[in-house]
Amino acid sequence: MLTPLIAGNWKMNTTIHEGVDLVLKLRELLKGADNAEILIAPPFTHIYHLSPLIADSPMRLCAQNIFWEKSGAYTGEISGEMLKSAGCHHVIIGHSERREHFKETDEVINKKVIAAIRDGLKPIVCVGETLEEREKGKTISKVKLQVKKALYGLGGGALRDITIAYEPIWAIGTGKVATPQEAEEVHNALRELLHELYEKESLKNTRIIYGGSVKPDSIDQLMSQPNIDGALVGGASLKAEDFARIVRFLPR
Ligand code: PEP
Numbered sequence: 001m002l003t004p005l006i007a008g009n010w011k012m013n014t015t016i017h018e019g020v021d022l023v024l025k026l027r028e029l030l031k032g033a034d035n036a037e038i039l040i041a042p043p044f045t046h047i048y049h050l051s052p053l054i055a056d057s058p059m060r061l062c063a064q065n066i067f068w069e070k071s072g073a074y075t076g077e078i079s080g081e082m083l084k085s086a087g088c089h090h091v092i093i094g095h096s097e098r099r100e101h102f103k104e105t106d107e108v109i110n111k112k113v114i115a116a117i118r119d120g121l122k123p124i125v126c127v128g129e130t131l132e133e134r135e136k137g138k139t140i141s142k143v144k145l146q147v148k149k150a151l152y153g154l155g156g157g158a159l160r161d162i163t164i165a166y167e168p169i170w171a172i173g174t175g176k177v178a179t180p181q182e183a184e185e186v187h188n189a190l191r192e193l194l195h196e197l198y199e200k201e202s203l204k205n206t207r208i209i210y211g212g213s214v215k216p217d218s219i220d221q222l223m224s225q226p227n228i229d230g231a232l233v234g235g236a237s238l239k240a241e242d243f244a245r246i247v248r249f250l251p252r
Pocket of ligand 1: 009167171172173174175213232233234235236
């Protein structure tokens with residue numbers, strides 16, 4: 001069975017001091033937690049500073065974004081090599097907030113996924129539908145297309161390092177969590193798609209995690225679904241006790 005993955009996306013929150021404070025609390029609360037791989041995705045400015053603080057903990061560092069070029073005249077951007085040298089292992093790509101506010105297209109997301117793999121970072125690729133798309137019955141076709149486009153050109157070998165995050169846009173930061181059945185239906189469809197595109201062997205480590213208002217009171221039911229391999233957590237990852245409880249979800 002795949003080890004579940006629980007990732008906390010801090011978004012553009014916390015000063016360095018607040019970030020250190022949060023990590024120190026998490027270090028205590030997560031002592032001995034071994035039921036899941038645990039990631040925190042703080043702002044770029046915090047990564048290098050937090051790296052030694054989590055070295056002897058079960059947490060690992062994840063970036064919230066990456067640029068696809070290796071270096072050069074790209075003011076304000078950050079490369080995979082920079083992220084790795086700061087202590088990152090994973091990177092979130094294609095979050096709906098980046099798609100919406102920064103107009104990231106599926107093509108841009110594909111370039112970033114390819115660059116992350118090239119640079120030795122494990123991408124967490126986010127996909128999800130709007131409320132309108134859900135109401136029109138377009139959820140499955142939308143997310144399948146997003147996954148196909150994000151993975152375009154990648155061979156099976158890359159899939160070992162890729163996680164797909166299903167994040168319905170209407171559930172992000174809204175307090176409206178998808179029901180476990182709604183999420184499972186989409187995860188199952190995405191799993192089927194991956195099996196159409198890649199050989200079984202390549203998909204042994206490919207997780208499909210859920211994101212969208214995950215809280216301590218919703219995690220257990222979500223994780224009881226056969227195709228939900230973890231969670232991408234926004235708001236609740238800023239509260240040490242809540243995030244620790246989510247990490248320590250009750251087993252199926
Ligand atoms: C997210 O940022 O990916 C997210 C799911 O946020 P929240 O948990 O706050 O809905």
